[in-house]
Structures are given as structure tokens and as C-alpha cells.
Amino acid sequence: MRSDEQFNDLAPAATIAAQDQISPMRLFLLALLAALCSAPCMTYAQSAVLVGRVVEDSTSRPVAGAQIVIGTASTSAISDSSGAFILSDVPVGLYTVLVRAVGFAPFEQRLVFRSGERIDLDIVIKRPGPALTRVDVMASAVPVFLKAFDARRQLAQGRFLDTTDIAPFADSQLPSLLTARLSGVRQIRYGGRTALASGRGVSSLEKSPAGDLMDRQLGAPRSCYVQVIIDDIVLYQGQPDEPLFNADQVNLRAVAAIEYYTPSNRPSEFKRAGGGACGTLVLWTRR
DSSP states (O other): OOOHHHHHHHHHHHHHHHHHHHHHHHHHHHHHHHHHHHHHHHHHHTEEEEEEEEEETTTOOBOTTOEEEEGGGTEEEEOOTTSEEEEEEEESEEEEEEEEOTTSOOEEEEEEEOTTOEEEEEEEEOOOOOOOOOOOOOOOOOOGGGHHHHHHHHTTOSEEEOHHHHGGGTTSOHHHHHHHHOTTEEEEEETTEEEEEESSSOOOGGGSOOOSHHHHHTTOOOOOBOEEEETTEEEEOOOTTOOOOOGGGOOGGGEEEEEEEOTTTOOGGGTTTOOOTTOEEEEEEOO
């Protein structure tokens, strides 16, 4: 039988042997933990934030409903009633920031987004110059971007207005044209703005939207506001606390065609974005 002293002599060697057996396991666990952490940590670190405001050049007034798109990053936002917007989780890199709004010339600017950086950007957009003198050209061809419009018009589902309908109202505002030519569309005036609503659709006013906080402060009532799509971009969807679309900001000289659908006859291509419970207004601009 070995003495206690002999066992004590053997103890350090046994401990070292056990450590040699555990060390690979520890290394494996540490590597696994690092792998699990690295992906989300890297994603978080390799992004930036763009915060800004869109205003009109001549008046410095905020532009609501402007679409801000960051190049190939597939990141976009819509400016609210104060012209403000925020784009988070923008991938690191060099991108073109594109801004489009109805009645304004497009805006582009190249920006470099660095990891963890916040960029504050005030965007000033301009209205296009005066329209050229009209020249009537006899042609039967339909412009490429209006071929789908013409195909839907042939089906006679919905209401359709083209340049011959819009031209007499060129110096008026969109609400005046719509209420004159489209039955079922009515104007909701509040705080110097005009939203578009329908008498059909949502039956309960308690569940109907009334815009965002600023709209409500300006006196916007609850109503059945129509969905607004311009050049295949949804600018108003009818969601709670969503900024109302100010129809007064549309320059009719820039509009080439208009479609209007009730909830029951809306084509499938305009259903993919949801909304439209109170009707859908689609505008196509000149290109």
C-alpha cells in the first residue's frame, strides 16, 4: 500500500494529465462561442444610419411622401409630414442616395457609409422648370411605361384618365380633377392640406385612420382614405399613424395617367402591397 506522501507526489502529474485532456474541449467551446457571436456582432458593427429631412428649394417647406432609396442596398424610407426620415442598418460602403417626390425633380448624392456611423443629411429638392409649349404629334403607339395602363383600361375595370382628361386641369390641383371626373372620391381639407377619401370601404369610423400626430394636430378627421400609388411606389397605404398623402403637392403637368379602383375591382398587381380597403388611386408621371 502506498503512503499518503506517495499519493501527494503523484497528484501534480495526474492534474497535468487531466488538464491535457480538457484543453482541447475548452478550445472547442471557445471556438464555438466565438462563431456564434461573430455573425450578429459583425452584422451590427458593419452598418450605419442615415437621418435627414426633405425640404423644397424655393420655400424650405417640408416635403412629405418623398421616397428615399439607398442604391443597391435595397433600403428605403418615406418622409413623414415634417419631411423627416430615418434609415437604419445601412450596409457599409459607397452608395447613391436617390430621392423622388411627385412634382419634383429627382435628387441624387453619393455617400460613403462607415461602420457605426450616423449621417445627418438635409435634402433640398427642386420643382422642374416650366413646361415646354405643347406640340401635338399624331401617333398611335402607346408609351412603354403606359402599356400596362392601356391594357387595364381595355378591361374596363376601374376608372381611367389620360392626358386628354388631365390637360384641362393642368393649372388646377389634383383634388379638383378627381372630384370632377371620378365619382366616389372626395376631398378632406385640414390645416391647409387636402387628403383623398372614399365613401366606400371601411364602415366603422372608429377604426378608420386619421394620419399621424401632425395630421391630427392640424385637424385631420377619421375617414376612409384611399391608398395612393405613384409610379408603382406606395406612398400611402391606410395604416394607423401613417402620414396622410397631401394631394395638393401633385403637379398635374407632371402626370400622364390616372387609375382609380374600388376595393372590389382592384387588379392583382396593386394588391401585393396590401392596403386599399377604401379604394386605390394610381398615378403615372411623365418620363
